[in-house]
Amino acid sequence: MSELGARASGQGRIFQTSGDQYIQEHHHHYDAGAGPLFGREVVSAATVTGPAAPDSVRMPLVGRAPGVLRNREELREVLGAAVAGPGGDIHVVHGMGGCGKTALAYWLFTSALRDHGRVGFWVNASERMSLRAGMLAVAGDRGAAPGELAAASAGQRAAADLVWHHLDHSADPWLLVLDNADDPTVLEDGAWLRASGRGVVLVTTRHATSPLWRTPGAARHPLGVLPLDDAAQVLCDLAPDAGDLTSARKVAERLGRLPLALTLAGSHLAHQLLESWSMDEYDRKLGEESTAIVDGGASGYGGGTSRHLVGRTWQLSLDTLAAQGAPEATTLLRLLSFLAADPVPLSALAPLARGEIVAEGLEPALTPGKLEPALRALLDHSLAELVEADGERCVRAHGVLLDSVGAGVPEGQRAVLAEVAAELLETALPEKGAEPGAMSRLGVLAPHARELLEKAPGERTVALAVRTVRQVFDSGDFAAALELAPGVARQSEAVVGPEHPLALEARHVEAWALTRMGRYSESEALHRSVLGTRELVLGPDHPDTLSSCFGLTWPLYLADRGEEAERFIRRALDGQRRVLGEESPEALYTWANLLEMLPHVGKGQELASEAEACLRVCERALPPDHRTTLIARHGYTDGLRVLGRCEEAEPLARRVLDDYIRLQGPDHPVSLAALSLVARIAHGLRRFDEAVATLEEVIARRERVLGAEHPFIVDNRRWLTEWQAEARP
Incomplete structure (x- = not known):
């Protein structure tokens, strides 16, 4: 069997994708007078055939079909019968890297579509982030609403449940290929691997003995080398x-x-x-x-x-x-071997090509004028390929190739290559507060920062990895942050020690991610651990220690331990004002969050004066529409409702709702929280019909976004029953 065998002629080249499961071949033609890769596009769309864009799940990520598929007749017969049947099967094809699993999956995928009328989905299961993104794209293909996908992406509802709900209710029979699942833990103990009567699942993996492969309905098929x-x-x-x-x-x-x-x-x-x-x-x-x-x-x-x-x-x-x-x-290949076997944006290499980053000490030297020919040489000789990832042109080399090359790097070159790789990633990461478009690059860069830490452990690579995890969390992708943070924290502790500020920051981000994902007891324990260590190492008034105080506030408050939460948030606020300044962004953010707590901890009499003072400072010291100002307005408005001052609260609530919809969209969880507040204020004003209608809208939209079993939905349904009874004559 040819892995992805095909003949090429003229300027044709055979390429391979990342991960040691993909062997690809496509033709790549360049104009004779084409300019550099760093700049304008030099590949004519009319003359290129190659792999589908990575964000497609309806096309296999394998380039061109195998010219001839050698051997494997018995297994092809079994798999062919599966896609010809009613569905409900899981087939796990396992074997060593490069043995042809992906080529076999490609054959089955094509057969399922062409001969059996199935819809095909192809998902890269090599890492949690790529698996999660691919499976959510499958859900979108099967009819999931944008709000549902946004909630799952942000960790506000169970992503796997959402995907399999839509697969189970698909109007079309399907084949789902989970390719390159070399680490079964990526499948979350089986959450992502399920059987469905509407389709057939094919997994390709190097792991032969995982308990996951014993999932009911699953059949294992070993694949070895060829006769x-x-x-x-x-x-x-x-x-x-x-x-x-x-x-x-x-x-x-x-x-x-x-x-x-x-x-x-x-x-x-x-x-x-x-x-x-x-x-x-x-x-x-x-x-x-x-x-x-x-x-x-x-x-x-x-x-x-x-x-x-x-x-x-x-x-x-x-x-x-x-x-x-x-x-x-x-x-260049040695440099890439210090990164992950994932797409590397050409824009990340561009500073090296422009001479903005000087790679001194490399042999042979990778000077600005040499990078372009080196990259072209790798492309032309099937050692790398050009791909698209998150809208960026990238270069990608095969994982087996990178490991092989990395193992042979001379000792005298390792430190130099690691420094160059770190500087490239540091330059490529978006700055804090960058536009959403720039923040989207984090998904492409995060695997490389983590891999560099593993391959070249040191304080610089620890700082880079921790910075990356922090930015992923700040972007709102809490689930991805929780996937990244524990591993980065463990590696950081091994390199710089568990009491180092960088290692503590990694654990701090992990604790916050646990809070956002609703795991309050775990979050509290980790926040307390980080706080205790920071107090000993950095002192009680260090900004990081105060940040831990604020972080600990939220798992306590959300677990209905308001008095404890208030003690920690006030300690954080007092310290930030003293250390960082009364109008520092940190102090104002903590102050705005305090407003929400006051009526719930018996301090409602302080709300008006605190809110007036907080909003006055926020509007003076922060840009318009800053999130801290919106948080302050929302907290004050809800406090007025709690205190029974609904007539005052109503116009403020509608303003908050309008602002959130304008800035975040109508189905964002904060927008739905504001709509819920509008409904509760209408109920407080005894406008029962209006309150019921608004709450019904909240429930319908929240169910789409958060899922029917979310605690917010449970509360909303209980209120609805009570309000409907009140609305009856």
Whole structure:
């Protein structure tokens, strides 16, 4: 079986995607006078065929179809019967990296659509963030409303439940491919992996023994290397002029009959420019250095050696590039090996291309004039590909290739490469308070910051990773922040120690994410731990310590422990005023949040004076429509309602509602909270018909956004029953 075998001619090149499950081939043509990659687009849309954009779930992320699918007849028969049947099946295809799982999935995907009338969905399951984004896109395809998707994305309702609800109610039968699920924990102990009578699920993974694969209705299918004759035929498919089957058998055996290695070798043989090796000559070149395959990952996740499969195969291509005058391609690939096997925005590399970041000490040197040819060389020799991610053009190299190259980086170059990678990411991260468009880049950059910390642990990479997690949280993606924060915190503690301010900040963000996700007891425990350590290490009045006081306020308040919450928020406010200033953004934000608590802790008599003073300072010291000012107005208005002053509260509530809808949209949770406040004020004014109608609207919209079992919905339904009784004559 060819992994993704196909012939290319002319300027055609065979490419591979990120993650060691994808082998792709597409043709990439450049105009003779094309300008640099960093700047205007140089690839004509009319002359490029390649993989679908990463944000598509209706097309496989594999480029072109395999020219010939070798072997696997028995498994193809089983999978073909599954998509021809009624559905309800889960099939897990497992094996070592590069053994052809993705090519098999592509064949099944095409067959399901073409021959059996199923809708196909393809989701990259290599990481939690890519899985979550892909599955939510599937829900959107199956009819989920924008408000529902926004709530799931923000962690305000169960994302997996939303997706599977819409899959279970799909009007069309479907096939769902969860590709590259090498770490089963990404599937959240089975939350994302379910059987449905409306469809068939296919999982590709290197992990053979996960308990998840014993999910009821799941069938496991091992996939190994190819039989020798089929492996040899793959080489002949790709490079028919390089030798006969006898010669191909020798190369195939030396490469361990792994489709990944065979595809790259065949591509190399088919696209040589300065030399034209036969398969016999290629076999002799391979014999100069061991290419033995070590499989530590097919039977259990975590075997790092499984990725170091056929380094010599790629090294031959790099040697060819060096002989052609592009030795810097090796340096660029080494630099990419310090990042994740995910798309790297070209804009992140641009400062290096423009000379704004100077990479001193690299050998061969990666000077501004050399980066462009090095990148083109990697693209032309199937060592990287151009892809789109979140609207940005990116370069992506295969994970097995990156691991192989990374293992061979000379010790004297490791520190230099790590410093350059860190500076590139630091420059690429958006600044605090950047526009939403800029903040969207975090999804592309976050995996690289985490990977760099793992590969080059140090205080600088700790700071970079913690900054990234903080920005993900501040962007409102609380679920993603909670996925990132614990791992970054553990790594940070291992590098700089658990009492270092950076490690404490990572835990602080994790505690906040727990609060936003409704896990109040866990949040309280972690906030208390961070607060205690900060008090000992930084002192009781350090801004970070005061930030921990404010953070601890909310799990206490939301768990109906108002008096404790008030003590901590007042400690935070007093300290921030003393240390940072009366009109500091931190002090004003804490003050605005205090307004919400006052009537609920028996301090309603203080509300009017506190709110008047707070709003006066906010409107003077902060920009118009600042979130702190809106929080203050909302808290004051709700306080007036609690105190029975509904006539005063009504116009303020409508202003708050209008402001939130204008700034956040009508289905944002804060907008619905403001609409709920309008309904409660109408009830307080005994306008029961109006109150009931408004509350019914709140319930209907909140159910779409938050889910039918959310505590807010439970309260709203109880109020509705009571108000309807009051409205009856």
